[in-house]
Amino acid sequence: MEAFDALMGGFAIALQPTTLMWGFVGCFVGTLVGVLPGIGPALTIALLLPLTYHVPATSMFVMFAGIYYGAAYGGSTTSILLNTPGESAAVVTALEGNKMARRGRAGQALATAAIGSFVAGTIGTLALTFVAPWVVEAALAFGPAEYFSLMVLSVVAVSAVLGNSMLRGLVALGLGLLLGMIGVDLQTGQPRFTFGRPELLDGIEVTVAAVGLFAVGEALYLAWQGRESKTGEVMKLSGSLWMSKSDWARSWKPWFRGALFGFPIGAMPAGGAELPTLLSYYTEKKLSKHPEEFGHGAIEGVAGPEAANNAAAAGVLMPLLTLGIPTSATAAIMLSAFEGYGIQTGPQLFSQQGSLVWTLIASLYIGNVILLVLNLPLVSLWVKLLKIPPPWLYAGIIVISTAGVYGAGNSVFNVGLLFVFGLLGYIMRRFDFPAAPLIVGLILAPLGEQSMRQALTISQGEWSTFFTRPLSGSLMAIAALLLIGPALWRQLRAKTSS
Amino acid sequence: MTPFRVALLLVALCGVAAWQVTVIPESLMQMTVGPVLAPGVIVGALSVFAVLYGVSAWRGRQADESQAPDQSPLPGANARVLSLLGGGVAFIALVIPLGFVIPGTLCGMGVAHAFDAPLNLKSAGICAAIASTFWFVFAQLLGVGLGPALPWLI
Secondary structure, X not given: OHHHHHHHHHHHHHOOHHHHHHHHHHHHHHHHHHHOOOOOHHHHHHHHHHHHHOOOHHHHHHHHHHHHHHHHHHHHHHHHHHOOOXXXXXXXXXXXXXXHHHOOOHHHHHHHHHHHHHHHHHHHHHHHHHOHHHHXXXXXXXXXXHHHHHHHHHHHHHHHHOOOOHHHHHHHHHHHHHHHOOEEOOOOXXXXXXXXXXXXXXXXXXXXXXXXXHHHHHHHHHHXXXXXXXXXXXXXXXXXXXXXXXXXXXXXXXXXXXXXXXXXXXXXXXXXXHHHHHHHHHHHHHHOOOHHHOOOOOOHHHXXXXXXXXXXXXXXXXXXXXXXXXOOHHHHHHHHXXXXXXXXXXXXXHHHOHHHHHHHHHHHXXXXXXXXXXXXXXXXXXXXXXXXXXHHHHHHHHHHHHHHHHHHHOOHHHHHHHHHHHHHHHHHHHOOOOOHHHHHXXXXXXXXXXXXXXXXXXXXXXXXXXXXXHHHHHHHHHHHHHHHHHHHHHHHHXXXXX | OOXXXXXXXXXXXXXXXXXXXXXXXOOOOOOOOOOOHHHHHHHHHHHXXXXXXXXXXXXXXXXXXXXXXXXXXXXXXXXXXHHHHHHHHHHHHHHHHHOOHXXXXXXXXXXXXXXXOOOOHHHHHHHHHHHHHHHHHHHHHOOOOOOOOOHHHO
């Protein structure tokens, strides 16, 4: 009840015209940076940090929260329409979303992404309001061994995106894991696979790889085919742009399940938004009544991961506000903004800066509504992009991708990598290797290795630590069950039917 | 390019990666698992997958879209791919000396030409408009460091 009263107080401030205006600016800028590949919310907020000297703290944080939520919304748009993920968490959305768009269902894909983002964002914010302490406690129970087990579970979930051939999927996953090893080993400081290039010491940016494989790779493949310019249009749009009754029926459960994945994993240190989107995709593929549609444009494959992505955004704010622990790059920059105002985040924040925190939380609810209102009408505008003739559309995609990658690090080397990944994406597309396992491997390899080595250091080299710790053991058991279970089930069914 | 050649490329990549694993410097720190184990296991696994893929490709069981009837490329495929990549190379070579807009325009023209747009003034105008718009959005509105728009502003 106390939380509810405080939240109402927060709404009273957040609904004042000036605060609302900052929230709207944040949502708009956030949507824009989400749409633009390479430019994430962390960079945008970092660029806006100097404003902290001129703008009151409440307004500033309301705008930052709008940027953060808006980026999670906007990332899906280019994934769906142009197969160009604006951020790494939107890679999974591209798998089914772009296929839906290619089947003339771009409007429905964008709508389920926007509404799912709203639903999951609201669930995440509700959880942030009422259950923050418990979720944070549970999230902090995750030690390195549990993280490693979670990574193993995620590797099992990769089987959902292995594509037409398990062998080619495994090659792609292996390549991704290998690329994820590039850079300085964080525990010993030794360079690995860098060929003496200082640019590779920080490893390969996931966004560069994702934009290269998906956007540049797709453009190269279509240019190689040479059919796109003959038809004169990129995709056909057919029927209504809005979701049918069946689309709603197939979307609402994935929205809720996606939120359940996204929020707690987002709240974990190093949880991020990529793992929950992958786990959500895997779950929806397993639970769907239309599994044959996966890989050809299944609406559940857009609804679930998009919801997971947005719920993770809310989850990330929880440890930041309650414990002062930034669990993502964006949260770390927001933490420095708090420090810029002389505000200490952590357990005392709610008592010492109650008005600011509750206004921020209230603005998250309002921001979600603003984003829905902003994004749903934009659906019909976004799909008009597909009417642009192919030469100019692809020129725009490649120039924006190049600008995004160049602008993110001011690195010509990264632009070169973008085109190298584009070439790799073209080869993979031509020889039917799926691109998603490569991205997943790139994300999981450094995280998994770090967790494994930390866990083994703590356990003094006891590999059994992954199985004897209750939470870690449970995750391993689930992973084993998911790996062996379906095959056993098929054998059992074959035996009973024969 | 055939699936078998892709397999050869993969095997060559694994060879280079294995060599790189052997040159990872020894760490002076005492630890249970050093910096070599994970890369070694990954390179080993990838090598196995690459060989299996090679064997499968040798037997003609791997896909190549250029052989599929509705996916095969129209004449001039290599020129189109090179045109697109050429746009990228132009951007990489010129962005530091010439600022963003001119290399962005050339990059766009290379891409558009890959989709059969002629290399003429109209194409240059449209691509210049695209590059200028993105420079304005990124550099002016969002404050992202793309450098100057044009060389005389450097």
